[in-house]
Amino acid sequence: MAAKKLIVANWKMNKTAKEAASFITDFKKLVFNENPNEIVICPAFICLNESKKLLKGAKISLGAQNMHFEEKGAFTGEISASMIKDAGCKYVILGHSERRNYFSESNELINKKVKTALKNGLKVILCIGESLRQRENSETMNIIQNQIDNCLKTVGGEGIRNVIIAYEPVWAIGTGKNATPEQAEEAHQHIRKILAELYNAIVSKDTRIIYGGSVNADNSKELFSMENIDGALIGGASLDAKSFAKICNY
Ligand code: PGA
Numbered sequence: 001m002a003a004k005k006l007i008v009a010n011w012k013m014n015k016t017a018k019e020a021a022s023f024i025t026d027f028k029k030l031v032f033n034e035n036p037n038e039i040v041i042c043p044a045f046i047c048l049n050e051s052k053k054l055l056k057g058a059k060i061s062l063g064a065q066n067m068h069f070e071e072k073g074a075f076t077g078e079i080s081a082s083m084i085k086d087a088g089c090k091y092v093i094l095g096h097s098e099r100r101n102y103f104s105e106s107n108e109l110i111n112k113k114v115k116t117a118l119k120n121g122l123k124v125i126l127c128i129g130e131s132l133r134q135r136e137n138s139e140t141m142n143i144i145q146n147q148i149d150n151c152l153k154t155v156g157g158e159g160i161r162n163v164i165i166a167y168e169p170v171w172a173i174g175t176g177k178n179a180t181p182e183q184a185e186e187a188h189q190h191i192r193k194i195l196a197e198l199y200n201a202i203v204s205k206d207t208r209i210i211y212g213g214s215v216n217a218d219n220s221k222e223l224f225s226m227e228n229i230d231g232a233l234i235g236g237a238s239l240d241a242k243s244f245a246k247i248c249n250y
Pocket of ligand 1 (some may be wrong): 010168172173174175176212213214215233234235236237
């Protein structure tokens, strides 16, 4: 179990630049200075530059919520890996279930994005996870296997070192119904097994696997106490500086 947790705020389509600035100002005061955890904030693209300025000198990293797989060109409305890197991002979230479900992102498309992100020196937070129907049909482990196999296709031993896996059961996202620590632990153990088969024992042990889905200040401690849970990807509870700081000050 990694002593240092990776705790990521996914703000989704929330907060204007002014609201993001006010959050960061408050959050910096609330989060312990000697906090051992790695904290990442992923605001909307339009807030990245302002957030970067406000986070200067703080031990808090910046991430983006998505990007295009092409390096540049005629892709109206899209944003590239080098643009988010330039805006201060160290991380990028890819394959979130909202992108998969509302924007028809396939494992194949996500795989292209993963490779472009890694090529541009970004760390990838790759989201995977099953729907409620899939869980009820006992398909969870197969779905996870399929998503990892395809999203990480041709990502080699060097690339995988910059990939974090976020296990986010779709039925737990934004529903207030988090996976139990045991359910999450079981999935994380399975992910380690898949990584050992795809890569090797070192990759399996070293890859950070974080949990997402209705994590809040009341359930985070118990989730973090599990052997294979290396942190959390947090939506709703990351929008309020106090509640997010409470989770981070673990
Ligand atoms: P939630 O979202 O914490 O609001 O469930 C998590 C996520 O979608 O990453």
